[in-house]
Amino acid sequence: MSFKFTVFVQKEDDWYVAKCLENNIASQGKTIEEALANLKEAVELFYEDEKPSDEFPQTFITTMDIKL
Template sequence: MSIKVTVVVQKEDNWYVAKCLENSVASQGKTIEESIDNLREALELFYEDTTPENVNVPTFVTTMEVAL
């Protein structure tokens, strides 16, 4: 079985942090690719003994500008 998840990657100091929006699981790496690979492994472990809920719920991600 496989599922699709929404991932945000942000640079924090010398690391890239990848976070899954559906369940808040996060991981890091020295490169974007490494952070995503590490997140994939973390998600596989997270879902190892459980069945994901709401796997077909569409997610809308956007950016917005806020006046300060």
Template sequence: MSIKVTVLVQKEDNWYVSKCIDNNVASQGKTIEESLSNLKEALELYYENGKPETMNVQTFITTMEVAI
């Protein structure tokens, strides 16, 4: 079985941090690819003993401009 999750990647200092928005599981790596690979492993361990509560929920992410 496989699921799709929504992931946010941000650069923090010399690391890339990947965070799954659906469940707050996060990981990091020196490259984007390493960060995503580490997050995939963390998610597999997170869901190892059970299915996610919500599956296939559509999530929309966008940007917006705010005057400051």
């Protein structure tokens, strides 16, 4: 069975940090691909003994302009 997760990737200094929004798991890598591969491994290990439920809350990601 496969599950879809929402992932946020952000560059921090010389690293890319990938964060899974549904469970707050994060990992990093020198490239985006490496960060995503490391995050995939971390999520698989997290759910190794217990699979996630079939129902994740819907996650919406957007941007907004704010005048400062």
